[in-house]
Amino acid sequence: MTVLVDIAWPTIAKASMQRAVRQAVRTGITLTSSQMSGSSCLTGVVKALVQSNSMGLLNGTSGLSYIKVNYFAVPPPGSTASTTDVSTQSNADAPGNIMQVSVQAFPVKPLMPIMGMGSLSQSTLPVTVYSSDLIEPNTNPPCVGTAP
Numbered sequence: 056m057t058v059l060v061d062i063a064w065p066t067i068a069k070a071s072m073q074r075a076v077r078q079a080v081r082t083g084i085t086l087t088s089s090q091m092s093g094s095s096c097l098t099g100v101v102k103a104l105v106q107s108n109s110m111g112l113l114n115g116t117s118g119l120s121y122i123k124v125n126y127f128a129v130p131p132p133g134s135t136a137s138t139t140d141v142s143t144q145s146n147a148d149a150p151g152n153i154m155q156v157s158v159q160a161f162p163v164k165p166l167m168p169i170m171g172m173g174s175l176s177q178s179t180l181p182v183t184v185y186s187s188d189l190i191e192p193n194t195n196p197p198c199v200g201t202a203p
Contacts, residue, residue, distance in 0.1 A: 068112060068163045069182045075108035076156040076186040083124075084154050084190045088197040096200025097148050098124045101156055113158065121161045123203040127153040129189070142202040148190055155187035 083101040091100065102122045106113050113121060126147035130136035141147045148154070162179035190196075 064166050065163045065180050065182065068161075069184060071110045071112060072105075072158045072161065072182065073184040073186070075105045075110075075113070076158060076184055078108045079104035080154055080156050080186045080188050083156070084188050085193075086197055087193055087195045089195055091197045096198040097196075098200035098202045100197075101154070105156060105158065109158075112161070121158050123157045123159055125155045125157070125203045126190075126199070127155065129153060145199060146196075147199045147202060148196050150190055150192040150196070152190050153187050154190055155185060157183065157185045159183050 079101045082104055083097060086097060086100065091097070101124050102119060105122050106118060109118070112118065125140060125142045126144075127138040128141045128149075129138055129151055138153060141152065160181040160183055163182050164179050
């Protein structure tokens, strides 16, 4: 029984974080500056959305450190150029750019130690999830904030 729980737990953790980044992307690509509260910027709001949708797995500053928000410029149609990382630019959230939200190398620990497996039973499994989408047309984009 213990083995079944320890096998299911990383799957549940990964699925929860995948849903959290997907929800954050879907909301983030549609936000306008008039929808932002106070001096909030897009990257900070998106990271907060991931935290609030991750079943408590990414709480606090330690959880926040695993969340990354990147922005990519899409090459013109017909071009063979690759996407360009524009995360540090002030217009990174321009319509048509790609927003990519990820949780990278989050360590998932087993819920219960497996008897007879020694230190192996307490080793962590690094979980990484990504979600991305095109930023929708917007006449009033919010500030980007500090990315990734």
